[in-house]
Amino acid sequence: MITLQQWKDCEGQAFALENGDSLTLAEVNVPVSPEGWECFSLLFAGQLQLEQGAVVMRNETLGEESVFLVPVGPLGASDGTYHFEAVFNRQLASA
Numbered sequence: 001m002i003t004l005q006q007w008k009d010c011e012g013q014a015f016a017l018e019n020g021d022s023l024t025l026a027e028v029n030v031p032v033s034p035e036g037w038e039c040f041s042l043l044f045a046g047q048l049q050l051e052q053g054a055v056v057m058r059n060e061t062l063g064e065e066s067v068f069l070v071p072v073g074p075l076g077a078s079d080g081t082y083h084f085e086a087v088f089n090r091q092l093a094s095a
Helices: 004-009
Strands: 014-017 022-029 037-046 053-059 063-073 082-091
Touching (some): 037 063
Antiparallel strands (some): 014 022, 022 037, 037 082, 063 082
């Protein structure tokens, strides 16, 4: 499992998709999480449109990972860039 810090370290990096397209990890958002939980979202950007669903992506640092993406639209971009969000809510293991 990729950790929150590993995702943060890849902010701004490209992620290649199986179909040859790529997305950039534009933002890692970390809201206040309940105790014992790790909650964050990833915002990817790219010049393509995808339907909601699991996507296998590859990054030089993180390797290959399947992530469930939800299209959230252009978010004000007028250059054809679309944004996709992945949300993670995981209970932390007890010490």
